[in-house]
Amino acid sequence: RDDVRWDRTRVVMLLMSFVSIGIGWSRIQVRTQRKNSLYRHRLQFESVLRGKRSWSSSETSMNDQKSQSNHGPVVVWFRKGLRIHDNLALASAVKYATQSKSTILPVFTLDPYFLDPEKVGAVRLSFLLESLCDLDLNLKKFGSALLLLKGSPDSVLIDFLQSKNASALYFERDSEPYAKKRDAEIVQLCEKSNVKVFTEHGHTLFDLEYLLKQCTNKKAPSSMPEFLRLMDSVGNPETPLSLERVLGVSNTNEKLDPCLQIPAEYLDSDSFKIPKSLEDDEDLVKSGYRNIDASGAKFKGGESEALLMLESFCKRDSGKAVEQFSKPHTSPCAFDPQSTTGLSAYLKFGCISARRFFHRIVSKAKTQPPVSLVGQLYWREHFYLLGYAHGASFSTMKGNALCRQIDWRTTEEEPDFARAWEEGRTGFPWIDACMRQLRQEGWLHHLARHSVACFLTRGDLWISWEFGQKVFDRYLIDADWSINAANWMWLSCSAFFHQYFRVYSPIAFPKKYDKSGHFVRKYVPELKDIPDKYIYEPWNAPADVQKKAKCVVGIDYPRPIVDHSVASKQNMDRMSIAFAANKESNASTSKTTPPTKRMKKA
């Protein structure tokens, strides 16, 4: 029997290999064509640098450069993209500055809009400062440096451009609503000040505007299978640039490019210094970052660290970690080290290029998107594209075309539930451990995020996902506007995912990964001596067991704030009502605006 099956398998495989040769060949043809088109793009890209018209959707087009007499410095404005490798804005600026024999001035503006512990937690701000320091060091290897400007970009950046008589401004486009508005204002002000502005894509695998144009009906895919078809149609992203290659040097010692030599006056001045830590900086302390603990941070910000982490993950388990990577099989309970790459925050700030990450691992993987490592980059791309296409409404329930309208309870209605969840005092060890890890380290495994998000919304507490989104946005070092909003809609069954009867149990779910509760014992130390049997449900431990573990529920550790089996069932009923109501309202809105189909029929 086995032999027969084996033979049949071999025959099938043999046939398939012929077929796949055919497929492979047509793929090669497609790839070649695509390469050509990429190459064409590259040529046009070069021509941008020579002063011709831009092929990309730069906000302002460039006039004939040769007629320009302004040889003032070229300012590169860093916001995300805190790296020198594969930085298209920096690379373009280098070419422009070389042509116009001018100097590059890299700047970062520390925008007071973000300097609020309610918006940006101490751990993420520390990560940013570390990333800025590292970028400064990396620029210094080339004779340059990062200049920090404190204040709102529309005043400090514009003042800087004017006072230095800058000829051009370069930056990487940002798809988030706040950034888009901010950048549009800067472009306008630059036009008035006669500073030319050039923008490049770079934060995502593809230029989002380009991706949107490739979509059928210019509508961003709303499911992963649909998004994968889009990825299939556009092929691989461009290979990453290195600054050395842009400069035409093999190493930094060879020769320092003149356009990157920063005048000594900038290095000597104290006014552009990057604070080493939150407490060291008077302005940050004034903004409220006083007595705020960032010591739990586990990830050190910066490009250098990101590249080391990528390499070390590639070596993990002799390459098997990358080869066999399958997200659902990674553990949310692993913390030393975590089971995933831990690169999310570095991608968020652009300390590492998504394209560099992609090309480093794409040929190694034996698993497929969406569970593979490339799949993880695709999820990021997918949600970035959706956020870009839908704009500001993407992160709110009301006015959001994608989002199911649900009568969640507000934090005002359930202040105790909301606070217990945020502070890790729900009485569910798994939920509390996750929330405490979030607050200490600013990072959680994806599945841990699922658990706590489900618990807050449709699972147990029936509190609005917008509250959860805000809390995540405050504490996560990798807080990413699009990704955060999309995942909160997903987990709360507001969009993308609809199977509301699939609820994560705060007791059963972690048992699959961590039977003895190492994770809980680390982050909720008051439970550390509770026997394995009760680690996820200490209220069920007999009184003498609780006493012996020096953890009496109700005294040393809170009682569970809800009965999970009761609450989750009640919420399923609420969900079914909410789904029906949405169906109803969707039907009535489509009635008021009759579709063209009906016209045809008539």
Add this chain to the structure above:
DNA sequence: AATTACGTTGGGAAA
């Protein structure tokens, strides 16, 4: 038009 297959990662009993 009606039906079916599927969706990155649920839980739990039974086999």
Add this chain to the structure above:
DNA sequence: TTTTCCCAACGTAAT
């Protein structure tokens, strides 16, 4: 221990 099916049953897209 691992796999399979059922729970009560979603929306979307393909057929």
